[in-house]
Amino acid sequence: MNNLNSFRKDIRSWLAENCPHAMRTPMLEKDICRGGRNPVFQSEEQQIWLKRMSEKGWTAPTWPVEYGGAGFSKDQAKILREELSLINARPPISGMGISMIGPAILEFGSEKLKQQHLPAMAKGEVRWCQGYSEPNSGSDLAGLQTKAENFGDHLIVNGQKVWTSYGDDADWMFCLVRTNSDVGKHSGISLVLFDMETPGVSTKPIKLISGTSVFCETYLDNVRVDIEQVVGDIDAGWTVAKYLLTHEREMLGKLGTAPTEKSVKEHALDCLGVCNDRLTDEVMRKELIDWEIDYLCHQLTMERVNAEIASNGVGNTSAMLKYYGTELNKRKHELLVSIHGSDSMHWENNPISRQWLRSKGNSIEGGTSEIQLNIISKRILGLG
Amino acid sequence: MNNLNSFRKDIRSWLAENCPHAMRTPMLEKDICRGGRNPVFQSEEQQIWLKRMSEKGWTAPTWPVEYGGAGFSKDQAKILREELSLINARPPISGMGISMIGPAILEFGSEKLKQQHLPAMAKGEVRWCQGYSEPNSGSDLAGLQTKAENFGDHLIVNGQKVWTSYGDDADWMFCLVRTNSDVGKHSGISLVLFDMETPGVSTKPIKLISGTSVFCETYLDNVRVDIEQVVGDIDAGWTVAKYLLTHEREMLGKLGTAPTEKSVKEHALDCLGVCNDRLTDEVMRKELIDWEIDYLCHQLTMERVNAEIASNGVGNTSAMLKYYGTELNKRKHELLVSIHGSDSMHWENNPISRQWLRSKGNSIEGGTSEIQLNIISKRILGLG
């Protein structure tokens, strides 16, 4: 315990010295640092912050030092998180590398893959994207048809992926492909990694109802993938995929739960009439408090579940947290739109309506709400 | 049109003279006249009212005169209904005879059955009950197992029915039985009629959560049924059953929509605080108006659907009206309980809580809400 206290002290003082003040201010979507081969830094501080943190291995604190991490224990990593949060430090690097495929490579990948990919990831030098969904396999992910023919030392991949986040800006893709069509649909899938500059890879942005195009369609036309870029065993990619999906669910369950610049309540008090310390729009007030109650209950449930996992190692709740969290986030944005009234109906320069439109996808991406409810029914309730 | 006007005038003056004043007052459950072999009249007026109405054939106005009806056209029957409603006249007789099996016999029964049963029904001299559900076939009604062996001139029936309303007070039962087990489950069912005093018929009341016992289990042990008491063709009872189910759904959809002694609003204004003409309990106010809106919309939908059926002869909405109407009625009783607060938690002499408990069955009896939603999905939306 004493060790951890001095550990915390060290971290605190290092952060005090090394975290630029500009990196301690609230962050908008555009301020997210995504790194990559051709990184775009919004400011010099952003670049410095990434450099300093990755040199310490603190961008991936629990990873072994030899793979670019800091080799922290869970308790140590928690202290780092707490201290970062204490000074409102921005994440030095975000994206699907450190948060998704990195941990999967660490768990399932060969030594060669670890050495090749992890340190660069931790430094934010490579930007990753995910090749999962296909036009005809969304909820039925395991029904994917992108085909990889095995030529011994390499695979040739053909097919189409969809909903590739930032596919047009990514350097590498981790991609589910079918390496065997003669077995059950879950048994012939492999997870492969390839450079987006490989010949035959092309992307096309998808315009969303919110007007943005963060997703792409990705076409794979005779893409050559070295056999060593298969994560885990060939044909055994579904295990890795499930690991990643659970991970993704956990992240999405937290959507909209991070403290934002302005709370729903502040929006409401600013926009709606107040009389005797009470909102005058009584119907709205009822809707708002219903949401607040569910929001707090969901926050506490995340806290409880994390505490239970930490103490008992049991955790079967990512589907529930994803389902409930994303539905709550949609409700939140409906409320914000309604609070802002006709102002929220403007199209231009209007984050309120854009975020509202974007939130509709929360209960679709990373497994629909319906899929989460199926998972709860079958795995937890034992129905079906 | 002029004919109808004078028709209306005649009815009005007859009613003015012949409907006892005590029969124009609001009615509680206990005041319902159910007739039967051993009728229990709450008052002399009740008996007189039944006698006068049935002598005119007005207890079953659209039935032919030879079967105890008045031979009215639809328009004429509507006028009678309107005039009765105008003076708040109570129904002279209620029950499953006139409302359920009567119309089915008229549609599907033999001449002999019509003569035997309809006039007595119209006079309220026989009280009927329904033998549909069985312990193992509720929602899956066509899965019924009560067996009727065919001996040419008679059937021998064995099995058990459940949820027989007023089974212990009824004189006759209309009952679905399996006459053929070798065909698809819908194809081997017959609808038979028998006297509840037939040897082998016994009933046992079921105590409900509301404390009442209006339903029975009915045991059928080698019950002999004359072959002439089969309604429609043998093995073709499912057609009759569906006809009756549609009919029942329509009735149940109207549950809680009839004007009652005291409206939800009156209950609310009497029990809750009011300030500046506005309920002070704002959350309750929101719940109440949500219900009022849906209630009016449902009322108008019944009106619209009836008008459409009258004008175009199309009607496919009984499942929807049953579903929505019963769910609304449950909401209404939840509201009433909440309005009356702790008073509604008393068990003795408390119609509020008893009716609330009883209402829970509305979305189960006559086909569950889930079955109605299945029907809508398949028959109307074409899903499945």
Add this chain to the structure above:
Amino acid sequence: MSLVLSEEETMIRDTANDFLSENAGPDMLRKLRDQDDPCGYSKVLWEKMADLGWPSLLIPEEFGGLDFSHTAMGQIMQQVGVHLATTPLFSTGILAAEVLKKSKVNKNKEKLLPLIAEGKVKIAVALEEGSRYEPAVINTRLDSSSNGYLLNGNKRNVLDGGLADYLIVVCRHTSKGEHIQGDLGFLILDANKTGIEIKNNMLIDSRMASIVTFNNVEILEDEILKFEQTPELILENLLSTANIYLSAELLGVSQKAFELTIEYLKTRTQFGVKIGSFQALQHRASHLWAEIELCKSIVLKALRALDQNSDDIAKLSSFAKAKTSKISEVATNEGIQMHGGIGMTDEFYMGFYLKRARVAQMLFGDWKYHTDQAATLSGY
């Protein structure tokens, strides 16, 4: 009146459906939005509508109109919702027509009503002043001046304000002359008058609404509308009318969003079966279908009430708007969710219905506002 459409009303509905199927729809709306200089409405469509006589439906015969019922016009608004037609029909052919119809005969009325009927003029109604809907808050002032009156104030959320030739402005007059009853006033103004500034905003559903500023606008006697009834009553009726028509539009939006969704449930395959075979989706669809049936009834009832000038127009209007607003949220949200990823794309149609549903709801008060109104008007 019966809650069944008459033959004439049915014919109007079917004609509108046929016509708009060919001449409107989300694809055309997308094109309209993406053109170099988006103007928030389809000129071609508006001209064709005028040829069909739609802007003349509510105009009395003496002014060149067809003098049809609100129920008939309501059928068209419902189809406008189904096909996302984007024209000034609502602002001009319904709202402006209603106000002018009820005004006493004057020069402007005599000039404008026939022009509306021919589709040759576009008129916007300038009412709201805040971002939350509060129709009672009118601070736009009409003051007496040496040679007439001066108008000052700001209006927001003026639908079609940017394309309008004329504006109907609701204001408060500070000196009650013989010409204006009560406290409220209605003006009819040429949109190009000196002192009127109109700032356009594109809405999320690709229509236009404006912020209109009046800066010492000189108002002439002729421009003040006078009525047999009090202006308060005229305003109340205008709001009820607006909300009933918006309810019809929202019903149309819900119906089409639902229809698209059911089609998709019958087409899309996952796990080797059509997704419409999943019972959880079936039950949600069936429930939604029931809700839309309920919307149909309240909308028709409210339209009939308008035609009969019945006492409970305001109440029915709030009931209808609250119900159709809520259900249009459910129908479009479920539409996106059941379509999955494709529902989130601009290429598909559902987003357009989602957006129109929210704009139509927000105009003249959303379901939260009207739920409260409904409660008040019901005596709760």
Add this chain to the structure above:
Amino acid sequence: MSLVLSEEETMIRDTANDFLSENAGPDMLRKLRDQDDPCGYSKVLWEKMADLGWPSLLIPEEFGGLDFSHTAMGQIMQQVGVHLATTPLFSTGILAAEVLKKSKVNKNKEKLLPLIAEGKVKIAVALEEGSRYEPAVINTRLDSSSNGYLLNGNKRNVLDGGLADYLIVVCRHTSKGEHIQGDLGFLILDANKTGIEIKNNMLIDSRMASIVTFNNVEILEDEILKFEQTPELILENLLSTANIYLSAELLGVSQKAFELTIEYLKTRTQFGVKIGSFQALQHRASHLWAEIELCKSIVLKALRALDQNSDDIAKLSSFAKAKTSKISEVATNEGIQMHGGIGMTDEFYMGFYLKRARVAQMLFGDWKYHTDQAATLSGY
């Protein structure tokens, strides 16, 4: 404190579950209800509970108690809900104990706390005066008289009033003497005192609540409870405490209703398959499961807040009561619906859970009341 039960708390929960599985449950409750002279609680069970030391859990050691945490007692209340145990534990071991604990030492406190700990006395709290929950409305009056005080007034909905040996009465005193701070007063009275009339009502869940009338009851100095804090604060804390424990009970009710329903879904066959294979039911069950998980979290948080005497007890209490009340409605209503006909029978268990859920909700304010409270306490 972490939102995970400690080993000790887990043990208490499991012990309570084991014990009540054998000694309570709907079958025993039905028997209790149907006996010739129903008294609204199980004497045998109450004695056994006392042997286990449950009524002593919240009593300080100096008065013979175990001085356990609220979180620990909350585990027991949750199991009380699971097994529908019917005893005066809530009124006596929780509410009365809390009030007496906080009172300054006097004869009654010294006598009664040890008796509570031993389970040898039953005490009811007389607070509410109307059928709607309005804790601020206290009209029961304590007036000064020649040789002390006189109490007059009516209390309703006094849980366990009919079986209580003592009553804690919340009143307003008309003359502020040195003994009573502020406007409110708390009295501890022998239930058999002259002038106290107690009328019993059986509740729908087969417990008893009473109407208690005070008619010129002579009150002695000793019977007036005095506190370090203001009586207003004592009352607020009492209400929060009551609602947090009721939330725990409601959580237990929901959990058991849900468990019974899931069991039934796995057992009942219709259309040749288990009804638990129908996706529409699966999704409703999964959603409900998620809601119950949320209830667990807020209940535990609120209990921990009580133990820490944290600032937001009142807010968390209203959040917890609003949420658990609502979900217990859903859980028991779905329980009936998914069981179909059998759910409607007195022979089966679900009705008992339905009834207990409503009574526990109605005590100290239903979800409508607490939703409003939650909004107020959250600054809305």
